[in-house]
Amino acid sequence: MMKLFTSKSITTDYLNCLKEKGLTIGFVPTMGALHEGHLDLVNRSKRENELTVCSIFVNPIQFNNAEDLAKYPRTLERDTMMLEAAGCDLVFSPETAEMYPQGEPVKFNLEFGLLDKVMEGKFRPGHFNGVAIVVKKFFDIIQPTRAYFGKKDFQQLAIIKFMAETLELPVKIIPCETVREADGLAMSSRNMRLTIAERNLALGIYQTLLKVREQAGNIPVRELKAWAIKKIQEIRGMQVEYFEIADKDSLVPIKDWNNKERAVAFAAVFLGDVRLIDNIELFS
Numbered sequence: 001m002m003k004l005f006t007s008k009s010i011t012t013d014y015l016n017c018l019k020e021k022g023l024t025i026g027f028v029p030t031m032g033a034l035h036e037g038h039l040d041l042v043n044r045s046k047r048e049n050e051l052t053v054c055s056i057f058v059n060p061i062q063f064n065n066a067e068d069l070a071k072y073p074r075t076l077e078r079d080t081m082m083l084e085a086a087g088c089d090l091v092f093s094p095e096t097a098e099m100y101p102q103g104e105p106v107k108f109n110l111e112f113g114l115l116d117k118v119m120e121g122k123f124r125p126g127h128f129n130g131v132a133i134v135v136k137k138f139f140d141i142i143q144p145t146r147a148y149f150g151k152k153d154f155q156q157l158a159i160i161k162f163m164a165e166t167l168e169l170p171v172k173i174i175p176c177e178t179v180r181e182a183d184g185l186a187m188s189s190r191n192m193r194l195t196i197a198e199r200n201l202a203l204g205i206y207q208t209l210l211k212v213r214e215q216a217g218n219i220p221v222r223e224l225k226a227w228a229i230k231k232i233q234e235i236r237g238m239q240v241e242y243f244e245i246a247d248k249d250s251l252v253p254i255k256d257w258n259n260k261e262r263a264v265a266f267a268a269v270f271l272g273d274v275r276l277i278d279n280i281e282l283f284s
């Protein structure tokens, strides 16, 4: 029977007992509105650990836009049913006051350099500060052996890897491939907010990324980026926020193909008022 806890201390005490018995804990952090992508992380955690813990918490401090926070889908009952069916052992689903009893914290005490300044960091100020604060809190509460993060949020993964390495946290960060719909659209909780017509148009982002991968190395980086932006903007209702080609670890934008095996293309696009992101590793 899956446990559902809302209290930090009960969660920590319960998991501590099991850790003392030598059990390994896999952790999948989520904001709910679960889809196959999340279940893929849960399945991987189940294969690699004796216990799997999921958090469901819509973290207010990582939203830089109040409307986006208000519209974020909340489907707790459905989510817990999905997790139980997937064989998750424990769900930690706290209220905001449980996570932030002293009010919302301001600044995470770690300098991320460029990692939180480009792309998502540039267009969503404060977003990664909020992600880092909440993920570090989850790590403290759950003390997982391994934590699973999807490559769909590639920059988030880079931030978490950097945090775990720099602070020498006793958790192994496991990057997991993006799970896509049959036609290629990256799974995302935000897809729920698309109309059927928008849902079909949204695929254009991944199709453009695939074409960019085909041409990578043949066309100068600057021209390829300009081509991709134009291509996406031609799709009805789409507004590109950024399209970047950057190094997979430092996230420094690349100017030529000298270290092409490290290149990843990133896109953030508004379709109506829904913001979608996707990325593709260009040479692997």
Ligand code: PAF
Pocket: 029, 030, 031, 057, 059, 062, 131, 134, 135, 153, 156
């Ligand atoms: O990727 C997400 O869903 C969130 O950013 C995370 C990691 C659960 C932190 O709130």
